[in-house]
Amino acid sequence: MAATPWLLLLCLAAAGGGVLQARAQPDSKGFISIDCGLQGDTGRTDNVTKLAYVPDNGEYTDDAGTCHNISAVYITPFMHRSWYNVRSFAAGARNCYTLRSLVPGLKYLVRASFMYGNYDGLNRPPGFDLHVGVNYWHPVKISRPDEAKYVEVIVVVPDDFVQICLINTGAGTPFISGLSLRPLKKTMYPQVTTAQGLVLLNRFNFGPTKNELIRYPDDQYDRLWFPWVNPVLWTEMSTTRKVQNMANDFFEVPPAVLQTAITPWNNGSQIQFSWDPQPQPNDPSPAYFAIMHFTELQLLPSNAMREFYINLNGELWHRDAVTPEYLYSRPSFNTFAARKSQYNITINATARSTLPPIINALEVFSVLPTTNLGTDVGDVSAIMEIRAKYQVRTNWIGDPCGPGTVMVWDSLTCSYPIASPPRITRVDLSSRSLNGGISISFANLKVVQYLNLSNNNLVGAVPDALSGLTSLTVLDLSGNQISGSIPYGLLIKVHDGSLDLRYDNIQDLCTNGSSCQPVKRKSKLAMYIAIPAVVMVMIIVAGVIFCFMRRGRKGSMNNSANPRRELMTSYASGTDVYMDNSLQLENRRFTYEDLQVITNNFQKVLGQGGFGKVYNGFLEDATQVAVKLLSHSSIQGVNEFLAEMESTWHLSMSTCQKEPCKNILKEQNIMVDVYPGNRGSGSHLNLRKD
Ligand SMILES: *[C@@H]1O[C@H](CO)[C@@H](O)[C@H](O)[C@H]1NC(C)=O
Ligand SMILES: *[C@@H]1O[C@H](CO)[C@@H](O)[C@H](O)[C@H]1NC(C)=O
């Protein structure tokens, strides 16, 4: 059958980011209400609930999917507006909605709704799966075009966002009509923990006066209480008096639901209902919780009594008989989930009861294990920034590492430690036409071992921060237009053999003494003064090792008139690293006041490094230097800065062992560290001396 093109509508969703950003937040009640596939960017106010429904273009779905109207054939006069349109996801094995600005650790009710309505003109209702975060949630099997399906779960959301994903299982194109999120109180639904959620099977309001759904605003949590009417089997009962929840009630059933109830027809003594377990792909025999709500709606004379037992499959479920309280709700529920082949619930009056049993409302849930952990949040935010910066498409949707190894984003490899979140260990973005600089976010993939960025169009410098990746063993930057030099921290790793660094085209590179070209040595020396300014107490430290050619160089520093100047004794193996054997070293200490003079009171900023600003300065002999000052607001901490200083000294001055260096730091003395090559980010000066 041919598609009917007039039904197929492409979403024109080019609304401004600011407007959409505001919508991505929950509203003042913490609700998120999405009308999937709704066109335009104004949204609509539901005229039953008065809730504002937003369209799902833009950042909810990362622009994935297309909007469609359902076929007019399936639109009925009283149909709710939210069924009119859908968003479908023809491409990709997994497509996700990201609901943001949540409270980590809070319980949320998430409800997805589906009506196929032959939106695609194919008359083929599809089947697919739903995931909540990295946990399997529920299958969606649409059997008829006019079937309206709700899938609801109550879960603890561990992070400040949750992703709801539609998984293509090969049984048709996944689509969705609506998606809602409602925050609950932490004390509600005590069966819900970080390890398990509850998937709704049924939520019934017994004996309603109107055959209508009860929801928001009657239910402040906007649960859907479906009407259960059958006057043939049951006698309905209701009150207009106010019905209240007990203090610390776990369920806060709305009064409108509690005001109606059923009792057995013709004074019978039993209420019975049953359900069959619904096998799930992830659990062939799920366990169930039933929550029953009881309230006495009649003011009973003193000689009357309503008392009953609750039985499951003919066995007492609760040892104690239940006597509902007048106009107060009382829940009865199991605290441990029951796993049976069938569930027959019988509520029978006790022998001494003069009145039949009563029930006002019922909720039945299956247990959803939520033990899969999402990828480490630091890794997630780093890789999300990388995705945004390089506009990586393909399957970079949902959780980067899972669930399972099937869903992992391509180009990534993860490790799955027991009982802790998965981590990203390998990133191969070679030949992906990446443009721009090397993202600093790569340095936030803290346990990455392999990073292949080869054969792209990357430009700019290698970020200094990559030196902090302690697990990194392979870094392939070849086939790019990267400039500047390799950061010092990476050089250390290359030297000690812990890093396989591949590159080409990088100027001023001096990874090994032997590879430094003599012409460069003659023409360029970089000076680098590093200063941590530690919060209140200004601990100022900089290291300087002057290295210059013996020929015609030696005199300049020796002639400088600084009283604190000290000569270091030798340079041992370090000599080979930088220069030919004629290298000489001088070690000099500066005070903060000296550096103020050198930099003319920190006037000229050369650039911004990972730790803070880098300032231009001149020594007494007019030698130009770069002074790096640790900023208070630096993202990287003081400890890392000091560690970098120490490792710098460790490498550059064999005579300066770690402990003495620390002492130097403590004495608030200053050393200046000079070495050839341009340090990483290009923010330090290259000195020219004739
Ligand atoms: C889809 O539905 C919207 C809202 O009812 C309507 O404005 C639009 O004209 C419909 N499009 C088609 C092609 O029927
Ligand atoms: C809802 O609004 C539409 C128009 O916006 C109106 O035709 C319809 O009668 C309203 N329904 C109810 C239940 O108020």
Ligand SMILES: *[C@@H]1O[C@H](CO)[C@@H](O)[C@H](O)[C@H]1NC(C)=O
């Ligand atoms: C049910 O029992 C009550 C009290 O015993 C009685 O008044 C009422 O007539 C009975 N109803 C029916 C339908 O038998």
Ligand SMILES: *[C@@H]1O[C@H](CO)[C@@H](O)[C@H](O)[C@H]1NC(C)=O
């Ligand atoms: C539940 O009730 C049905 C019908 O009364 C009965 O056939 C079935 O055996 C019962 N199941 C159990 C497990 O008691």
Ligand SMILES: *[C@@H]1O[C@H](CO)[C@@H](O)[C@H](O)[C@H]1NC(C)=O
């Ligand atoms: C109600 O159920 C309990 C437990 O199964 C049983 O012991 C009792 O006899 C039943 N009462 C009546 C009146 O059927």
Ligand SMILES: *[C@@H]1O[C@H](CO)[C@@H](O)[C@H](O)[C@H]1NC(C)=O
């Ligand atoms: C990086 O990727 C390219 C292209 O796939 C490959 O040829 C190269 O060997 C990789 N580099 C390393 C170090 O594995």
Ligand SMILES: *[C@@H]1O[C@H](CO)[C@@H](O)[C@H](O)[C@H]1NC(C)=O
């Ligand atoms: C670095 O230099 C040393 C000694 O000059 C040499 O043995 C080593 O092979 C060089 N390493 C590289 C990677 O060039």
